[in-house]
Amino acid sequence: MSEYVVELKNAVKLFPGVVALKNMHLNVKPGEILGLIGENGAGKSTLIKVLTGVHQPDEGEIYVEGQLKKFKDPNESAAAGIACVYQELNIEPLLSITDNIFINKWIKKGGLLDYPTMHKKAKEVMASLGQDIDPHKPAGTFGMGVQQMIEIAKAVLIDAKMIIMDEPTSSLGEKEVEQLMKTCRDLKARGIGIVFVSHKLEELFELCDRVTVIRDGEFIETRDTKDWDNDSLITAMVGRSLDNQFPKEFGQKSAEPVLKVENLQEGGVLFGVDFEAYGGQILGFAGLVGAGRTETMRAIFGADPIDGGKVYIHGKEVSIKNPRQAINNGIAFLTEDRKGQGLVLAQTIRTNLILANMKRFCNGPFLNEKKIVESGQEHIKSLRIKTPSIDEIVGQLSGGNQQKVVIGKWLNADADIFIFDEPTRGIDVGAKVEVYNVMNSLVKAGKCVIMISSEMPEILGMSDRVVVMRGGKVMATVDRDSKHFNQEDIMKAAWGGTLDG
Amino acid sequence: MAKTMTKKKGGNGVSLGTLAALVVLCVILAIASPNFLNYNNIMSIFKQCTFNAFVSVGMLLCLITAGIELSVGANAIFCSCLMGMLLQKGITDNGVVMVIVALVAGTAIGLINGLLLTRLHLPHPFVSTLGMKNVLWGAALLVTSSQIVSGFPETTAWFGGSDVGGFPIAFIFVIILYIVMHIFLTKTTLGRSIYCVGGNPEAARLSGINSANVLTFCYTFSGLMAAIAGVYTTGRSGICNGAAAIQPYDTDAIAACIIGGASFMGGKGTMAGTMVGVLIIGVLRNGFTLLSFDTALQNLVLGLVIILAVLMDVTRERMEAKARRMAAANSAK
Amino acid sequence: MAKTMTKKKGGNGVSLGTLAALVVLCVILAIASPNFLNYNNIMSIFKQCTFNAFVSVGMLLCLITAGIELSVGANAIFCSCLMGMLLQKGITDNGVVMVIVALVAGTAIGLINGLLLTRLHLPHPFVSTLGMKNVLWGAALLVTSSQIVSGFPETTAWFGGSDVGGFPIAFIFVIILYIVMHIFLTKTTLGRSIYCVGGNPEAARLSGINSANVLTFCYTFSGLMAAIAGVYTTGRSGICNGAAAIQPYDTDAIAACIIGGASFMGGKGTMAGTMVGVLIIGVLRNGFTLLSFDTALQNLVLGLVIILAVLMDVTRERMEAKARRMAAANSAK
Amino acid sequence: ACGGTTTEDTKGSESADTSTAEAGDGNYNISVILKTTASEYWGYVKAGAEAYGKDHPNVKVEVKGASSETAYDEQLGMIETELSNASNDGFVIAPLQADMVKTKIAGQTKPIAAVDTDIDAPEVFTFVGTGNEAAGKLGGAAAVEAAKAAGWEEIKAIEICGVQGDSTNEARKAGYMAGIEEAGGDFLEEETQYAEATADKAVNCMEAIMQKFPDGIAIICANNDDMAMAAARTGKANPNYANTIYLGFDGIQAACQSILKGELTMSVAQQGYEMGYKSVEAVVQKLDGATDIPDFIDSGADVVTLDNAQERMDTLKGYLA
Ligand SMILES: Nc1ncnc2c1ncn2[C@@H]1O[C@H](COP(=O)(O)OP(=O)(O)OP(=O)(O)O)[C@@H](O)[C@H]1O
Ligand SMILES: Nc1ncnc2c1ncn2[C@@H]1O[C@H](COP(=O)(O)OP(=O)(O)OP(=O)(O)O)[C@@H](O)[C@H]1O
Ligand SMILES: [Mg+2]
Ligand SMILES: [Mg+2]
Numbered sequence A: 001m002s003e004y005v006v007e008l009k010n011a012v013k014l015f016p017g018v019v020a021l022k023n024m025h026l027n028v029k030p031g032e033i034l035g036l037i038g039e040n041g042a043g044k045s046t047l048i049k050v051l052t053g054v055h056q057p058d059e060g061e062i063y064v065e066g067q068l069k070k071f072k073d074p075n076e077s078a079a080a081g082i083a084c085v086y087q088e089l090n091i092e093p094l095l096s097i098t099d100n101i102f103i104n105k106w107i108k109k110g111g112l113l114d115y116p117t118m119h120k121k122a123k124e125v126m127a128s129l130g131q132d133i134d135p136h137k138p139a140g141t142f143g144m145g146v147q148q149m150i151e152i153a154k155a156v157l158i159d160a161k162m163i164i165m166d167e168p169t170s171s172l173g174e175k176e177v178e179q180l181m182k183t184c185r186d187l188k189a190r191g192i193g194i195v196f197v198s199h200k201l202e203e204l205f206e207l208c209d210r211v212t213v214i215r216d217g218e219f220i221e222t223r224d225t226k227d228w229d230n231d232s233l234i235t236a237m238v239g240r241s242l243d244n245q246f247p248k249e250f251g252q253k254s255a256e257p258v259l260k261v262e263n264l265q266e267g268g269v270l271f272g273v274d275f276e277a278y279g280g281q282i283l284g285f286a287g288l289v290g291a292g293r294t295e296t297m298r299a300i301f302g303a304d305p306i307d308g309g310k311v312y313i314h315g316k317e318v319s320i321k322n323p324r325q326a327i328n329n330g331i332a333f334l335t336e337d338r339k340g341q342g343l344v345l346a347q348t349i350r351t352n353l354i355l356a357n358m359k360r361f362c363n364g365p366f367l368n369e370k371k372i373v374e375s376g377q378e379h380i381k382s383l384r385i386k387t388p389s390i391d392e393i394v395g396q397l398s399g400g401n402q403q404k405v406v407i408g409k410w411l412n413a414d415a416d417i418f419i420f421d422e423p424t425r426g427i428d429v430g431a432k433v434e435v436y437n438v439m440n441s442l443v444k445a446g447k448c449v450i451m452i453s454s455e456m457p458e459i460l461g462m463s464d465r466v467v468v469m470r471g472g473k474v475m476a477t478v479d480r481d482s483k484h485f486n487q488e489d490i491m492k493a494a495w496g497g498t499l500d501g
Numbered sequence B, C: 001m002a003k004t005m006t007k008k009k010g011g012n013g014v015s016l017g018t019l020a021a022l023v024v025l026c027v028i029l030a031i032a033s034p035n036f037l038n039y040n041n042i043m044s045i046f047k048q049c050t051f052n053a054f055v056s057v058g059m060l061l062c063l064i065t066a067g068i069e070l071s072v073g074a075n076a077i078f079c080s081c082l083m084g085m086l087l088q089k090g091i092t093d094n095g096v097v098m099v100i101v102a103l104v105a106g107t108a109i110g111l112i113n114g115l116l117l118t119r120l121h122l123p124h125p126f127v128s129t130l131g132m133k134n135v136l137w138g139a140a141l142l143v144t145s146s147q148i149v150s151g152f153p154e155t156t157a158w159f160g161g162s163d164v165g166g167f168p169i170a171f172i173f174v175i176i177l178y179i180v181m182h183i184f185l186t187k188t189t190l191g192r193s194i195y196c197v198g199g200n201p202e203a204a205r206l207s208g209i210n211s212a213n214v215l216t217f218c219y220t221f222s223g224l225m226a227a228i229a230g231v232y233t234t235g236r237s238g239i240c241n242g243a244a245a246i247q248p249y250d251t252d253a254i255a256a257c258i259i260g261g262a263s264f265m266g267g268k269g270t271m272a273g274t275m276v277g278v279l280i281i282g283v284l285r286n287g288f289t290l291l292s293f294d295t296a297l298q299n300l301v302l303g304l305v306i307i308l309a310v311l312m313d314v315t316r317e318r319m320e321a322k323a324r325r326m327a328a329a330n331s332a333k
Numbered sequence D: 001a002c003g004g005t006t007t008e009d010t011k012g013s014e015s016a017d018t019s020t021a022e023a024g025d026g027n028y029n030i031s032v033i034l035k036t037t038a039s040e041y042w043g044y045v046k047a048g049a050e051a052y053g054k055d056h057p058n059v060k061v062e063v064k065g066a067s068s069e070t071a072y073d074e075q076l077g078m079i080e081t082e083l084s085n086a087s088n089d090g091f092v093i094a095p096l097q098a099d100m101v102k103t104k105i106a107g108q109t110k111p112i113a114a115v116d117t118d119i120d121a122p123e124v125f126t127f128v129g130t131g132n133e134a135a136g137k138l139g140g141a142a143a144v145e146a147a148k149a150a151g152w153e154e155i156k157a158i159e160i161c162g163v164q165g166d167s168t169n170e171a172r173k174a175g176y177m178a179g180i181e182e183a184g185g186d187f188l189e190e191e192t193q194y195a196e197a198t199a200d201k202a203v204n205c206m207e208a209i210m211q212k213f214p215d216g217i218a219i220i221c222a223n224n225d226d227m228a229m230a231a232a233r234t235g236k237a238n239p240n241y242a243n244t245i246y247l248g249f250d251g252i253q254a255a256c257q258s259i260l261k262g263e264l265t266m267s268v269a270q271q272g273y274e275m276g277y278k279s280v281e282a283v284v285q286k287l288d289g290a291t292d293i294p295d296f297i298d299s300g301a302d303v304v305t306l307d308n309a310q311e312r313m314d315t316l317k318g319y320l321a
Helices: A044-051 A074-079 A097-101 A115-128 A144-157 A174-189 A201-207 A230-238 A293-301 A323-328 A338-342 A349-354 A369-382 A399-411 A429-444 A456-462 A487-494 B016-032 B039-064 B072-088 B095-119 B125-143 B154-161 B169-187 B189-199 B201-206 B211-237 B242-246 B249-259 B271-290 B295-332 C016-032 C039-064 C072-088 C095-118 C125-143 C154-161 C169-187 C189-199 C201-206 C211-237 C242-246 C249-259 C271-290 C295-332 D003-023 D040-055 D072-083 D098-105 D132-149 D167-182 D199-212 D225-236 D253-260 D272-287 D306-320
Strands: A006-015 A018-028 A033-037 A059-064 A067-069 A082-085 A162-166 A193-197 A210-215 A218-224 A257-266 A270-278 A281-287 A308-313 A316-318 A331-334 A417-421 A448-452 A465-470 A473-479 D028-036 D059-066 D090-093 D112-115 D124-129 D156-161 D219-222 D245-249 D266-270 D296-298 D301-304
Touching: A006 A044, A006 C295, A018 A033, A018 A044, A018 A193, A033 A044, A033 A201, A044 A059, A044 A082, A044 A162, A044 A193, A074 A082, A082 A144, A097 A115, A097 A144, A097 B189, A115 A144, A144 A162, A144 A174, A174 A193, A174 A201, A193 A201, A201 A230, A210 A230, A218 A230, A230 A429, A257 A293, A257 A448, A270 A281, A270 A293, A270 A308, A270 A448, A270 A465, A270 A473, A281 A293, A281 A429, A281 A456, A281 A487, A293 A323, A293 A331, A293 A417, A293 A448, A323 A331, A331 A399, A338 A399, A338 C201, A349 A369, A349 A399, A349 C189, A369 A399, A399 A429, A417 A429, A429 A448, A429 A456, A448 A456, A456 A487, A465 A487, A473 A487, B016 B271, B016 B295, B039 B072, B039 B169, B039 B189, B039 B211, B039 B249, B039 B271, B039 D199, B072 B095, B072 B125, B072 B211, B072 B242, B072 B249, B095 B125, B095 B154, B095 B211, B125 B242, B125 C249, B125 C295, B154 B169, B154 B211, B169 B189, B169 B271, B189 B201, B189 B211, B201 B211, B211 D199, B211 D225, B249 B271, B249 B295, B249 C125, B271 B295, B271 D199, B295 C125, C016 C271, C016 C295, C039 C072, C039 C169, C039 C189, C039 C211, C039 C249, C039 C271, C039 D072, C072 C095, C072 C125, C072 C211, C072 C242, C072 C249, C095 C125, C095 C154, C095 C211, C125 C242, C154 C169, C154 C211, C169 C189, C169 C211, C169 C271, C189 C201, C189 C211, C201 C211, C211 D072, C211 D098, C242 D072, C249 C271, C249 C295, C271 C295, C271 D072, D028 D040, D028 D072, D028 D272, D040 D059, D040 D272, D040 D306, D059 D072, D059 D272, D072 D090, D072 D098, D090 D098, D090 D272, D112 D272, D124 D272, D132 D156, D132 D167, D132 D219, D132 D245, D132 D266, D132 D301, D156 D167, D156 D199, D156 D225, D167 D219, D199 D219, D199 D225, D219 D225, D225 D245, D225 D253, D253 D266, D253 D301, D253 D306, D272 D296, D301 D306
Parallel strands: A018 A218, A033 A193, A033 A210, A082 A162, A162 A193, A281 A448, A281 A465, A331 A417, A417 A448, D028 D059, D028 D090, D090 D112, D112 D124, D124 D296, D156 D219, D219 D245, D245 D266
Antiparallel strands: A006 A018, A006 A059, A059 A067, A210 A218, A257 A270, A257 A308, A308 A316, A465 A473, D266 D301
């Protein structure tokens, strides 16, 4: 009986044109939380899919409690007691939350499915994850946060020896993250081993017992968490040191607001949102999941019909009925759901990059491929998109690299108002800095940047002003130099508290 | 997608809009033709619906998996011709044997459709089943050497021909079948897996559902349904004719399922809805004959109704969605 | 999907597997029948391909948007019958006028298909175009009072009938059309948008592409193509016949596109591939005549070839992917 | 006269002419393009045509047909292909759309014979057949007589049609109507049902007819035997339709059986085998320079009833053997 519940030894995994893993190691003790970190495209998800039998390794062995195992499909790994929360949401949009949670693990009574029991259990487990919702509802009607929790509920429900979580917090707000960490500690207490993937270092430091770092598909190093610090961790994963995680730079605040929103109304979601955004500044949007930040931006961008309210750009009232008009008015909107709303997964990087502004790459009606490739290569270099070529199908990039493609797309849209909804979701620390630098250069160029983020450090690190939302209303607006510009007060506002003065 | 997700269903999963369409249709016909509501006529509507009712079940399963089954009609006719061949070539005149042969053959063909899709990794069943449709059409003609066969024994005719108090046996069977399948789709593991595979194949795969087997099952089952339909039509018309294989049975079935709320994107569709779809088409065709419409008018009206039925449903949904948003807005005030 | 994404194409975007299928087919026929390679015969193959070539263009656009267009054939026949009506009812005997009327009507019908889909938010074009198919079939019979009309003026016959040195004018037009459309799809913004709308309509919409208009364009254009096909068939056969609307033109077109690499999931398909698909089907039918296959065999073989053509392609892809993995392996060593 | 014997003796006479045929300048390729080969009736035409080839070693007969009687474009393609095929010496065509064929064959010099359905074009030197209209007329008249015999006072007739707009369909309809009206029957045209030439739809139509005319209709005539047989079976269940006259078209074996079983009453029979045989024969004679070929060769049609059904069935079996 080995000391490890699961052990992976010198695994190799090849994809057409890509070596995703070369002699990879990983081992997890029962009742420990192992952090796994690495740059985008380092091979974390691949490593995980090898452990769960989604991919079969070209070389290498997997041991579960000392016995050598070969997993032909996820069933076999589940049977061996390995559960997994995959990086990408895998929701059955049309089926109820219950169906989603019990997919292929249905509870039966007398040969037939026992829905009463399943609904009950589903409600319980979702509640234990802090989501009080009706499990009969189709999962597709909920936002990403809830859907992420459904995925976690799936894994928690089966009694596993080891649970793997691939970036579970990337689409969660503060509150959900807290809930999740609590859940993890409970599982750990029950002697279950947990692999926890995240690009948020503070989460790893807070939660994990040991942290494994991988780079370019290779195992780099595993240490106890106390033996790591920010710099050593970053150096290990990006192979160089990063002096500053939030390289904030300041632009020239425009005299007049570039974007002004008055009393924005949308049935059931937005109840009179007002705010102003200035050029040369980053306006942060803080709030809990479901606060209405995304909906606000969708409304401004013309993605959803609004029921009332005014929008001014450069002091001129504009009526924006659809995204095309928004873009023509110089607005760019990087959505929070890259898979569903950001990318055409089946198309190449080349095509996705020009999606938002084909005009710019045209001579007359014809596309200028030369121009497209040049600017494409530039983005791949400046954003460090890890890909074999510009003609790679976006669907096959790693999660973080997909996110970078979306950013590239909007940089091409030559807008002067940039709305970033969770722009660093699923991006590694190195790449985050690159994204921040992009924002910096935008504000330096006098552009107006709006950044929705559920990561408090990011909000505090990068914003010039912060709008705090709750329940479809603006609770507070905090300037960088105000005394309220700190985690406590902003969270207080997000929870519905009021800030004096 | 969002709008389809919020789709409100009646208890058993039939969309009210389509049900309304059926009712409206019946009212119109009842007014237009005195014979419409007469008992015998309603019975013949049931008889006329039966064939489509059978093939639609198989079609529905395939549609739920985001697939399609274009060979259902040809398969049915082929099975019917197979029975004819046994008789024609004097191999047997035992009705039971004929029926068994037909059922086995139809199921086997369904299995082949399934394997083509899952084992040979054809991109979409449209192609394989379209090919199969042509193959079966040819085969149906070959086995009967392009002749019409008649004079089937009573035992064969029983399923398609007999009734209790005017109520066709076969339709009683249909009703039972639909109830059983409703339970199957809503209350069994395999049934749910079918929706999962159709709604999000990747999710199904990652949760360890063996998509390949689920798909193969659906197409095999569809084959069985087609075979039963073949046996039925043989008994009903008393003859078999390979040339009938080109009839657009498949489009009738697809129309029934779609009108009943199924979607090409998969993951949607119910037995109750499909039954309504089948009835809408059956009632229409019956109306045509009662009012002796000519082909031109028949197609014109059929086409319009198909569009309208779905239109009604969609509009209803969107109005509902709007109403909900407004309600939410006010409640928030 | 993943596997289809890695699909390797020849320069102009035709998948080599399907091309091979065509070549093999030709070789077999050349051996089997001395007349196959004869100039006149090749010309008649082109003539027989032309109709399908036209409707397949429209079909391809709709397939790329993850849609489908089942009314192409019926639309073509309707346009042809419209010309017939003008003649029959003595409204005009001016060929040019007839052609213009046909083109306008066909395009308008396409527009209606598009608006049904985008403005009335029907779930999937299958239903609306299926309905439209029936409507047009009926309409075609109505306008000609179900009679075959003949005796069209020379001007109408020109497009369908005339040739330069035996080479049919219409097919020259087809070749030009395919080249232009190839450039359109690969090199213009609208063309590229069509692929993106097919791949992910929501993402396209949020990127400022007006998905609704793109879709409407595709169906309208498909209508125009159908109209041209209608004018062609009128000129070629010298008559119009409403009953012809039942012929499975739509499945021929779909088969051509799919064989040529299009997908029901949208986002895929090329002009070159489609041309190969059209030729495969045309060559087959021609071969049947030369070898005087009887009907049964024709259908059987057609079915098998449809399956095989796609099968070849899929297998080739998978072998390629394997090869690339091996390459990666060695490079890693 | 029943199909059987006539064909026997024509065959006899053929073998006589054969000598002259061989005396003519030798080997011919005759291409026979039928409406389809996917039905029993056309099977006989095919058999007849090929039989001539067997009787005359110097004549090579190739028979082909579209995949269904509504596959207009396929036949158009076939005709093009065959006309462009240099090795053919003569053609026999059964047109799905006569006018269309007319445009296709314009200017052809090789002899072309029309079979089953006439083509009114100078290039066509003869038509072998009866014409669907004439045959239908025959059947209509016979049906009315039978109905009178069966004791119907008012002789109403309803037709179950095939594919609307299809020329064969329209011709047969016209024939039935004329035959029935002339013989004093009453052809209810506005009651005409359309069953797309398929048995199962015919059953639906029959059920509707019984709905609308509960106390019976004298004559139900269908455009082919499958529809007629299916209708007859359905009608038998209803006492008021027990002695209705069910009239089919083609007189195929299954129809004969059905007649013998007492379901179907009668069927109009065209002599498919003879048509095939004689049409090829005519083309060969033309090639041999014969000038005395009539421009209409009547292959004869008759009505199959209980009296001659058995006989006909045996003959038909003989053809396909
Ligand atoms: N199905 C696939 N086909 C081809 N290449 C793939 C496939 N899946 C992953 N890859 C490649 O394998 C490498 C590792 O990808 P992986 O998703 O494991 O990275 P990751 O560490 O999870 O990155 P992220 O932090 O962005 O999720 C990447 O270069 C990616 O392009
Ligand atoms: N993760 C979620 N959980 C629950 N409801 C959500 C979620 N995301 C969206 N919604 C729905 O949409 C409305 C507004 O959500 P929105 O996405 O705008 O919030 P947000 O502040 O952007 O949260 P997020 O951090 O998920 O973007 C909510 O009232 C809720 O109905
Ligand atoms: Mg990953
Ligand atoms: Mg959001």
